[in-house]
Amino acid sequence: MALIVQKFGGTSVGDVDRIKAVADHVARTKKHGNDVVVVVSAMGKTTDELIHLANEVSHSLPGRELDMLLTSGERISMSLLSMALADLGISAVSFTGSQAGIITDTDHTRAKILEIHPDRLLQAIREGSVPVVAGFQGMSTTKDITTLGRGGSDTTAVALAAALKADICEIYTDVSGVFTADPRVVSAAHRINEISYDEMLELAASGGRVLALRSVEFAKNHHVSLHVRSSFTWEPGTWVREENEEMEQAVVSAISHDVSEVKVTITGVPDRPGIAARIFREIADVGVNVDMIVQNTSTEGLTDISFTVPKVDMASTIRVSNEVAREIGARDVYADPDIARVSLVGAGMKTNPGVTAKMFETLANEGINIEMISTSAIRISCVVREDAIERAVQTLHEAFEL
Amino acid sequence: MALIVQKFGGTSVGDVDRIKAVADHVARTKKHGNDVVVVVSAMGKTTDELIHLANEVSHSLPGRELDMLLTSGERISMSLLSMALADLGISAVSFTGSQAGIITDTDHTRAKILEIHPDRLLQAIREGSVPVVAGFQGMSTTKDITTLGRGGSDTTAVALAAALKADICEIYTDVSGVFTADPRVVSAAHRINEISYDEMLELAASGGRVLALRSVEFAKNHHVSLHVRSSFTWEPGTWVREENEEMEQAVVSAISHDVSEVKVTITGVPDRPGIAARIFREIADVGVNVDMIVQNTSTEGLTDISFTVPKVDMASTIRVSNEVAREIGARDVYADPDIARVSLVGAGMKTNPGVTAKMFETLANEGINIEMISTSAIRISCVVREDAIERAVQTLHEAFEL
Numbered sequence: 001m002a003l004i005v006q007k008f009g010g011t012s013v014g015d016v017d018r019i020k021a022v023a024d025h026v027a028r029t030k031k032h033g034n035d036v037v038v039v040v041s042a043m044g045k046t047t048d049e050l051i052h053l054a055n056e057v058s059h060s061l062p063g064r065e066l067d068m069l070l071t072s073g074e075r076i077s078m079s080l081l082s083m084a085l086a087d088l089g090i091s092a093v094s095f096t097g098s099q100a101g102i103i104t105d106t107d108h109t110r111a112k113i114l115e116i117h118p119d120r121l122l123q124a125i126r127e128g129s130v131p132v133v134a135g136f137q138g139m140s141t142t143k144d145i146t147t148l149g150r151g152g153s154d155t156t157a158v159a160l161a162a163a164l165k166a167d168i169c170e171i172y173t174d175v176s177g178v179f180t181a182d183p184r185v186v187s188a189a190h191r192i193n194e195i196s197y198d199e200m201l202e203l204a205a206s207g208g209r210v211l212a213l214r215s216v217e218f219a220k221n222h223h224v225s226l227h228v229r230s231s232f233t234w235e236p237g238t239w240v241r242e243e244n245e246e247m248e249q250a251v252v253s254a255i256s257h258d259v260s261e262v263k264v265t266i267t268g269v270p271d272r273p274g275i276a277a278r279i280f281r282e283i284a285d286v287g288v289n290v291d292m293i294v295q296n297t298s299t300e301g302l303t304d305i306s307f308t309v310p311k312v313d314m315a316s317t318i319r320v321s322n323e324v325a326r327e328i329g330a331r332d333v334y335a336d337p338d339i340a341r342v343s344l345v346g347a348g349m350k351t352n353p354g355v356t357a358k359m360f361e362t363l364a365n366e367g368i369n370i371e372m373i374s375t376s377a378i379r380i381s382c383v384v385r386e387d388a389i390e391r392a393v394q395t396l397h398e399a400f401e402l
Numbered sequence: 403m404a405l406i407v408q409k410f411g412g413t414s415v416g417d418v419d420r421i422k423a424v425a426d427h428v429a430r431t432k433k434h435g436n437d438v439v440v441v442v443s444a445m446g447k448t449t450d451e452l453i454h455l456a457n458e459v460s461h462s463l464p465g466r467e468l469d470m471l472l473t474s475g476e477r478i479s480m481s482l483l484s485m486a487l488a489d490l491g492i493s494a495v496s497f498t499g500s501q502a503g504i505i506t507d508t509d510h511t512r513a514k515i516l517e518i519h520p521d522r523l524l525q526a527i528r529e530g531s532v533p534v535v536a537g538f539q540g541m542s543t544t545k546d547i548t549t550l551g552r553g554g555s556d557t558t559a560v561a562l563a564a565a566l567k568a569d570i571c572e573i574y575t576d577v578s579g580v581f582t583a584d585p586r587v588v589s590a591a592h593r594i595n596e597i598s599y600d601e602m603l604e605l606a607a608s609g610g611r612v613l614a615l616r617s618v619e620f621a622k623n624h625h626v627s628l629h630v631r632s633s634f635t636w637e638p639g640t641w642v643r644e645e646n647e648e649m650e651q652a653v654v655s656a657i658s659h660d661v662s663e664v665k666v667t668i669t670g671v672p673d674r675p676g677i678a679a680r681i682f683r684e685i686a687d688v689g690v691n692v693d694m695i696v697q698n699t700s701t702e703g704l705t706d707i708s709f710t711v712p713k714v715d716m717a718s719t720i721r722v723s724n725e726v727a728r729e730i731g732a733r734d735v736y737a738d739p740d741i742a743r744v745s746l747v748g749a750g751m752k753t754n755p756g757v758t759a760k761m762f763e764t765l766a767n768e769g770i771n772i773e774m775i776s777t778s779a780i781r782i783s784c785v786v787r788e789d790a791i792e793r794a795v796q797t798l799h800e801a802f803e804l
Contacts, residue, residue, distance in 0.1 A: 086467070
């Protein structure tokens with residue numbers, strides 16, 4: 001008998017039939033003798049629809065009220081799921097983030113979980129009930145309702161699994177796990193049975209959309225075993241857990257790619273200490289997350305600095321970059337949206353030299369030019385032309401025999 | 403400078419434009435120097451849609467989960483209204499029933515308010531903000547979310563007005579106040595400027611749909627001045643308050659009618675002590691509210707008992723009545739759904755004999771037969787054929803010169 005946290009995303013509870021299917025699965029898990037805690041997202045497009053309504057009513061969109069609005073989405077899915085479970089003879093009790101004891105900071109629309117007091121959940125479990133908890137939400141230290149931002153329901157599930165010392169945290173989604181590459185791009189891509197936290201972090205950060213980065217960080221820090229699987233086939237999926245010997249044998253575990261970024265270049269930047277710091281401080285101050293940064297070798301005291309940012313932040317980044325460029329006496333700023341990034345991720349890279357060289361050779365043999373490079377201990381990323389990205393992923397998948 | 407509670411019903415916040423119009427009115431009240439506390443219902447048909455979803459997902463519909471589901475409706479309207487107020491430069495803070503300190507009993511789907519701890523509302527008012535409170539909901543003594551049942555938002559508004567010692571409780575709705583009769587039936591019907599709590603109670607209980615009975619009871623018990631008015635014209639409406647000398651001059655204040663009931667008759671009932679008690683105990687035990695009861699004069703130890711119940715309870719009432727009839731040896735049970743009730747309400751009746759006689763004469767002159775009669779100190783109700791009800795209301799409205 002285990003304690004299992006089961007998290008169901010928006011598509012998994014997207015309509016009445018899906019909710020009934022999820023109830024069926026939860027009921028079966030419970031009847032097999034396990035204790036189950038369920039975490040749900042809002043149904044399908046509910047959150048988008050609520051945001052649309054908010055935009056129609058208001059321009060100012062105060063964060064506190066936006067959070068109050070959005071948290072109604074999980075309230076609907078969790079109470080409907082609890083009712084469906086009742087029909088199957090399972091005593092189910094829904095809990096808001098606040099009732100589940102999820103205490104966050106006061107940073108509305110992107111709050112961080114500070115602590116969890118799961119007394120009511122433990123009480124419900126002791127009574128033989130299934131707690132059904134609203135994902136994505138909590139109560140701040142000033143007793144206001146908060147949301148955790150994108151991927152927040154995954155974070156709720158992992159944080160609850162840690163607080164409840166659950167044996168497993170199952171993340172149910174509309175894909176059957178983590179793949180060696182995007183199956184829509186590489187037909188030979190296959191599901192990975194097991195992957196380490198660090199590899200999953202790199203994948204999540206470099207374009208993998210299966211798990212939210214924050215939830216993987218949380219799982220790693222609290223040693224929560226994650227099982228990412230499909231709520232449509234109910235088959236076993238991908239385990240995410242501590243690195244072990246078996247995993248280490250794989251030099252490259254997966255290839256991810258990302259077409260959501262734009263490359264911004266500032267040319268003729270005076271090569272003096274503090275100039276780069278100033279550029280990226282100003283960009284950070286308008287809330288833009290810079291990803292890759294490359295600085296050319298300096299010629300005659302001038303250099304070019306290129307970096308990538310999300311396409312949605314292109315306008316504000318260019319505005320700020322132009323201001324800074326003027327102030328520091330740089331030559332020009334231009335943006336190139338037609339780029340994409342391909343990344344190799346593998347824990348075995350640490351002990352296998354030559355992966356980088358092989359990656360560059362493989363791309364060169366395909367005639368694909370590399371525009372930017374960034375590496376970590378277990379990841380290599382290259383920026384290429386956007387129209388070459390599918391060929392890049394396919395040829396690398398083949399070259400590394402995934 | 404006054405403290406005003408403004409309650410807006412579902413049609414008043416039915417869409418984005420209505421929410422903006424309400425925000426505009428609240429902002430104007432606030433800018434005139436008043437403190438305002440807003441209470442909102444769910445937008446338009448939201449509650450009905452949520453109930454429909456629940457019925458699709460579940461047959462058992464546990465009350466706790468139904469309440470959790472339905473309370474998402476006000477969450478949406480109150481946060482949207484708060485955002486719209488922010489756009490108008492008004493600091494607005496939404497509060498759930500629980501956050502507003504509304505403590506109820508544990509009777510899900512029809513909870514009663516036990517106490518109110520409006521600390522957060524008072525704090526918000528002190529800070530110059532407008533609290534926007536979810537109507538219809540509260541938190542039970544066991545910290546579960548509850549709803550107050552039909553008309554619950556009116557009750558929330560009146561209870562908050564009492565707890566906050568507000569000067570006025572304004573109930574905004576889609577009609578412009580309380581009328582001398584239903585304007586759809588009597589074209590000469592006109593808005594009443596002022597009416598006593600007791601008269602309003604009788605009207606609410608006898609078919610008037612403007613205010614929920616419970617909220618009027620609460621207003622009477624806590625001396626809350628109610629002002630029922632339109633959120634479409636924003637014109638002054640009807641005041642509901644303590645009886646005063648001016649009001650007493652009106653013998654008949656208004657005529658209400660009700661076509662939502664069915665008449666059930668049990669014939670050949672043995673005329674022994676305890677028989678009537680037994681019949682109505684059994685009916686009460688299945689949750690049916692009996693309204694009017696008439697017992698004929700007994701002949702040869704047998705009598706007929708007729709009573710009215712809501713049409714929605716017809717099936718269960720007939721089932722129970724048949725069981726009881728068999729047990730007590732009564733002859734037969736039959737139901738007549740084609741009835742309607744017309745009521746005269748007026749505080750002046752207490753001191754004006756002859757109203758009853760005039761009512762009967764007026765109906766007789768129209769050739770309308772009276773099938774049942776019930777009276778209180780300030781109300782006379784007659785059951786007539788359903789197809790005669792409009793003529794009955796019209797002729798009485800004329801006869802009593804309303």
